[in-house]
Amino acid sequence: xxxxxxxxxxxxxxxxxxxxxxxxxxxxxxxxxxxxxxxxxxxxxxxxxxxxxxxxxxxxxxxxxxxxxxxxxxxxxxxxxxxxxxxx
Ligand code: FES
Numbered sequence: 001x002x003x004x005x006x007x008x009x010x011x012x013x014x015x016x017x018x019x020x021x022x023x024x025x026x027x028x029x030x031x032x033x034x035x036x037x038x039x040x041x042x043x044x045x046x047x048x049x050x051x052x053x054x055x056x057x058x059x060x061x062x063x064x065x066x067x068x069x070x071x072x073x074x075x076x077x078x079x080x081x082x083x084x085x086x087x088x
Contacts, residue, residue, distance in 0.1 A: 001077070001084070001086065002027065004046060004059070007060075008077040008079065009060050010075040010076075010077050011048070011059060011062050011075070012062075012073040012074075012075075015050045015072070016064070016071065016072055016073075017052070017053060017055050018052060018053070020051060020052030021050075024051045025048045025049045025050050025051045026049050026051075027045060027048050027059070028045070028047055028049065029041050029042055029044040029046065029047055030042065030043055030065055045059075046058060046059055046060065047059065055070075057071075057072050060074075075087060
């Protein structure tokens with residue numbers, strides 16, 4: 001589960017690549033084209049990298065950044081009276 005300010009996101013832990021423990025990966029941003037032929041760092045806190053082979057996933061959608069044909073399953077998150085629930 002990830003918290004982005006007031007938003008919560010939940011992903012399956014077993015990586016869609018080869019089953020690595022996504023929850024043990026580093027949360028960061030990613031490099032993206034800057035429109036001038038270079039790269040810029042963006043989306044801090046919105047990307048988790050699987051620790052086994054480094055695939056990066058969007059924590060909101062579960063999409064693999066390098067190939068959107070791959071996606072970590074996501075779960076609905078509900079906050080009620082200050083308690084966070086994940087609907088599986
Ligand atoms: S098992 Fe996650 S990137 Fe390979």
